[in-house]
Amino acid sequence: MDRQNNFPVFIAIVDDEPDLAYLFRDALSQIPGTRVFAFSDPLLALEHIQTNSGNYQCVVSDYRMPFITGIELLEKVKEVDFGIARILISAFEIQDEVFKNSESVDEFLPKPITMANLIDCVKKHVQYKVKEVKELSSE
Amino acid sequence: MDSLIYFDSGNRDETNKDSKENGISQRLVGVPIGHHYLILYSNIEMARKVYSEYTKAQIDLQPQSVIVILPYYDTSDKVREVLESKGVNVKGNEKEGNLIIVDIQKVINNAYYEVSEVERLRAYTRHVEDEHPGKTIFVIADMSTFNHIKKRRELLDYERNLHKDLKVEKWKELCFYHENDFKAMFTEEQANELLEYHKDRVITV
Numbered sequence: 001m002d003r004q005n006n007f008p009v010f011i012a013i014v015d016d017e018p019d020l021a022y023l024f025r026d027a028l029s030q031i032p033g034t035r036v037f038a039f040s041d042p043l044l045a046l047e048h049i050q051t052n053s054g055n056y057q058c059v060v061s062d063y064r065m066p067f068i069t070g071i072e073l074l075e076k077v078k079e080v081d082f083g084i085a086r087i088l089i090s091a092f093e094i095q096d097e098v099f100k101n102s103e104s105v106d107e108f109l110p111k112p113i114t115m116a117n118l119i120d121c122v123k124k125h126v127q128y129k130v131k132e133v134k135e136l137s138s139e
Numbered sequence: 140m141d142s143l144i145y146f147d148s149g150n151r152d153e154t155n156k157d158s159k160e161n162g163i164s165q166r167l168v169g170v171p172i173g174h175h176y177l178i179l180y181s182n183i184e185m186a187r188k189v190y191s192e193y194t195k196a197q198i199d200l201q202p203q204s205v206i207v208i209l210p211y212y213d214t215s216d217k218v219r220e221v222l223e224s225k226g227v228n229v230k231g232n233e234k235e236g237n238l239i240i241v242d243i244q245k246v247i248n249n250a251y252y253e254v255s256e257v258e259r260l261r262a263y264t265r266h267v268e269d270e271h272p273g274k275t276i277f278v279i280a281d282m283s284t285f286n287h288i289k290k291r292r293e294l295l296d297y298e299r300n301l302h303k304d305l306k307v308e309k310w311k312e313l314c315f316y317h318e319n320d321f322k323a324m325f326t327e328e329q330a331n332e333l334l335e336y337h338k339d340r341v342i343t344v
Contacts, residue, residue: 016183016212017183064211065212066212066317066318067286067317067319067320067323092214092242
């Protein structure tokens with residue numbers, strides 16, 4: 001499916017702490033042309049991404065989560081569609097070895113994260129879409 | 140701009156939750172030295188309530204003991220914050236050496252102990268015991284980490300044999316597992332074996 005023709009673009013935020021997922025979702029919802037989904041369960045998130053892969057453009061995931069890690073989730077997201085930007089966030093130091101064999105993470109953001117940084121980071125990855133939405137709305 | 144939330148809130152009985160948690164912490168305080176419990180938690184909030192209530196009760200009862208908390212999903216600072224919210228004097232107890240909070244990954248990744256990751260937990264506890272002669276050691280460890288590092292077989296052996304060490308050492312241990320990690324880590328047969336093995340020493344919250 002051609003993601004460029006699907007509006008709004010979907011963004012997923014996955015964090016096992018519901019309060020943080022809500023917080024990040026509310027912040028990211030400020031980006032025009034996007035629809036933000038928050039998940040506390042990585043498997044539910046993956047299911048939603050698989051079902052709606054044509055709309056997704058970015059997935060932001062916490063690292064330590066029950067069942068699967070954020071890196072494992074992002075690896076699976078990459079398998080679904082390598083065009084989806086994959087951002088990992090964590091409050092913990094992550095050893096280099098963890099990243100060494102993984103090409104599934106486009107960007108790593110250490111917690112605590114300011115909302116402005118998170119928005120900038122995600123915007124960078126969905127920039128093309130945002131620009132396109134602005135152009136459409138000005139027509 | 141609309142957003143959709145998918146949260147698995149579950150369908151749990153919230154009746155008398157606080158008294159239930161207090162009951163659990165009192166039960167854990169009453170666990171004799173040399174015993175080992177499994178705590179299966181459904182979400183991090185439940186784990187926080189149990190470990191903080193228990194820590195508070197244990198410190199109040201035996202202020203000269205040493206409580207070692209090895210979190211996985213919570214940062215050490217988050218654990219401090221949670222304990223402080225329960226009225227635990229975290230700074231004072233840490234200064235006195237009565238409270239030790241370390242990310243469990245730092246313990247199991249510590250190559251100083253030339254044993255397997257799982258065995259490093261035991262080695263670390265012995266180290267704490269050596270550092271605090273004569274004191275009783277209470278360990279609260281989030282074993283969910285072993286799901287992520289794929290050391291399930293070693294963990295199974297650890298869980299099966301821990302009581303043998305606890306009987307000779309002067310500590311008791313509460314092994315926390317997130318339910319999803321527990322399910323992912325062990326086959327149904329292994330899980331049943333562990334639960335049967337621990338019998339009445341399993342608490343689900």
